Amino acid sequence: MKNSYLTLQQPVQTEIIIKKSRFITSASPVDNEDEANAFIEQIRTEHSTATHNVFAYVINEQVQRFSDDGEPSGTAGRPVLEVINRKGLSKTALVVTRYFGGIMLGAGGLVRAYSEAAVKGIETAGIVEKLLHRQLNITMDYHWIGLVKREVENAGAKQLHIQYLQQVKMQFYLLPDAAKSLTQKLIEATAAQINIEEGPLSYI
DSSP states (O other): OOOOEEEESSOEEEEEEEETTEEEEEEEEOSSHHHHHHHHHHHHHHHHTTEEEEEEESSSSSSSSEETTTTTSSSSHHHHHHHHHTTTSSEEEEEEEEEEEEEOHHHHHHHHHHHHHHHHHHHHHHHEEEEEEEEEEEEGGGGHHHHHHHHHTTTTTTEEEESSSSEEEEEEEOHHHHHHHHHHHHHHTTTTTTTEEEEEEEEO
16 A cells, blocks of 8 residues: 555536636545546536536546547547646546537647646645554553543544543554554553554555
8 A cells, every 4th residue: 555645635616718618627536436436427417418528537546537528539538637647646536517618629729628627626626645544443441541642642643532431442543653653652651551453554
């Protein structure tokens, strides 16, 4: 697994008008190909009367798809895909919807228009870096909670969740190196009287 990847910060819709044609960009982060296809289908339904619903998505280096949706070959989907790749994005889907305004743009004009629409969508959505984190699960007696919580927070834990049951259960995420370091620190500080289990790796 890669240590990190870049994707869109949030889903957005943007619009530009070029020679009376409306180009509406719907951009969204997606986790996998199924999510990408569901997103594309949703936009197609939303804009079912549009002249074209061009799309491109990149899940990773191996999984990349695009469609010109009736525009001349190479003038629409590929330029959108190239913008996504130029920005270094993964897990990203874009649909550029065109409502034809009556003026032909020509091949070069279409490439520029779809590229510009894609860039605007991505810039409006914003780019975020997702980092690989290790989940840690701690079970302990109540008298350790103060010490452990302080060390966990100082380590920069994300998504901290605490359950107060017969014992205290704590779940959170840390960067892998920080998780190893904290585990060692807590075992020493509590004389191994708490239980620490590693959970799965996730991007946060």
